[in-house]
Amino acid sequence: MSHQLTTCTFCGTGCGIYLETENNVITGAYPSISHPVNKGKLCIRGWNVHEITNSKDRLLRPLLRNKNGQLQVCSWEDAIDFIAQKIVELKNKYGPDSLAFFNSPRCSNEESYLLQKLARTVIGTNNVDHGTGVYSNNSINVLLEMIGYPASTSSISVIDKSGVIIVDSIDLSMQLPTVGSRVLQSKLKGNKLIVIDTRRNRIAENADIFIQPNPGTESWIYSAMAKVIIDRGLINRRFIKEYCSDYEEFIGSILQFDLQHASEASGVPANLIEEAAQLYASADCASLLFSTGIETRRTSSIQSMINLVLLTGHLGSGRGGIFALTEHNNLQGVCDMGMLPDKLPGYINLNEDSRIKSLEGFWQCKLSRKPGIGARLALKNAADGNIKGIWLSRYDPVSTAYFCDAAKTLEKLDLVIVQHLFLTSTAQFAHVVLPLVAFGEERVTFTNTERRVQLAEKVVMPPDGPLPCWLQIKEISNRLGANWNYKDSADIMDEIGQVVPFYEGINYRSLANDYGKQWPCTKEKPLGTSDIFEDKIRPKSLRFAKMPFIVLDAKPSEEYPFSLVFGMSLYYWHRNVLIQHSEILKREYRTLLLDYPNGFVEINPEDAANLKIRDGDCIKISSSVGSITSWARVTKEIKKGTVFVPYFIQEADRSLIGETVQAMGYRERPVFVKIEKQVL
16 A cells, blocks of 8 residues: 555645555545645545546547447547548638637646647647636636736735635635635634625635625625725825836726715625725735636626725735635646637737747747637537537536537537546537546646646556547647657646746656645746745736726616526536546535435525525526526525526526527626416
8 A cells, every 4th residue: 555645636726635545546535734735634525536536437448429320439549540530621621710629627737738739730720718718707817917917826825824815706615625724714813804795605604794795796896995995095005106007097987986886786785895995905914815717797896806906905925915716626727828719828919929939939830810719609509600620628518518508519510529537418429539547547737726836646557548638639639740759748848838938947857846836937936936926026017907887777677576696506516527426525515406306596585485485496587588497495695686596507597698698608787587486
């Protein structure tokens, strides 16, 4: 029996764990006491992460669809030949932009880098994206524009030291439990906790101030807080003068946000908004935590959060910072690697001529400057017929992409390539399915929510059949005319260090000697940087965003009196394909569904009493567009006057909102519904 230190790959926290192995089988997982991220703590997913590797349902051989429409086992040679032939055929007939390459934020840095390199250098398209692009207004662009970095600015360890913590729209206790424990530890030390969320989650139960706004009014809350801070003279003038630009434009826009008006719009008492503003501004060190998967929020709401941080100067070493929390284990990494339709590795914009020319010289090819089609658009009826073939790596959009009818799209395509551990719902539409090695069976890297690049070690030999994802991409690329000679995954990381500037000092040798490295990690800073602004913030490098005055003219009516909220249920993990292949995790995360086997929507007890609806009753939710039928979960977690619909209720979004751009995640206007009890 042996034990090997590695990295948990279930969520974006990146906890250090030891995998116990015996006779080439992973038999257990245990937390690392000395790892700086989790310090001996581990959530239920981490304790059971090894069960997926041992699942009897794993795919072990490539599958190719035959003339009768059935998937049947084939050789690797036949699978690669088929893929190469079809890609060439589609590229020649329809052009390079007829192909799209999407992966999951669960993919390693190495395979993400190679997949976008295949798309851009071999095929000639920027049609690349990661799976979460289907859901949200990605915060990356906002962070890049306002602070110059697309990531959390500080380390998880700073959370304990923060005098005030704001947690926005993420249930840390369920989604990132280890980070949640840090927040609660800070609270126990006497530090203050502010929670802003449309749902009363478990962390909110421990908050000093809980702000529960009406859906879509979050930017009003933050802008009103900013106005209070300005009016009370609590701004950090020195910080703003030295490091920030566009302050006057911001001030001009923020003056229109009246505290009382914001209170009326958001449904939050004015004194709570004022108290939260003064508490945050007065702290010596404060942290703001939010989920990068803020699915239904306007870009302006993310900008308003960052404005608040800049206004108070809570940025830089020892000052707290911004935590853009990634719930998927490698969302940060896949973005760093260039799995974005409008940015190359290292966040190179397609109009940055000098940087692109440098990359072209390194890759020895001409790159397209045309922005690609992202997952959001491509999976919405295959971009109206422009996409003919899709490569999906570790990505199951049929089960998870609720803002679009992925099944309807995929069945129209000439080529669907799926790489996965299991025969997913999406694989049912694949022309070819390629099996992957599992966690603990290969040596690759992941980048966690605090920018920590870590090795996931190979602790057992994979079964005969599956190949590492990066190796599959390499073999197919070479069949298409590339000449890639990577001997192992370490070679890929060495190349990443040459392409992505802030990974320059990262290689497998250095990662193996420590608990990972936080980028920026360069040759000058080989140990990495715990705080992005550890040295000093460059003068005038931070930018305020002018806040648009959003007129909230849409209001509940007598016919449609409830505001509709979509989001991740506390129990959304039960839909995760990995959870489905762990008996312990499947049991734990399906507990609530024993009471609601067909799913549920959530309503407030007062609303339920007025409608004479009891917990578990069948109800009909209707908008001006359409309706759905589900079962009521009566809970105080939901604000009075709102209805919460979890994403796992299939078809709900399209049925209640319609086939519009708004239904794809850009909700610029609130949606109102009515509820009726159904008699079965």
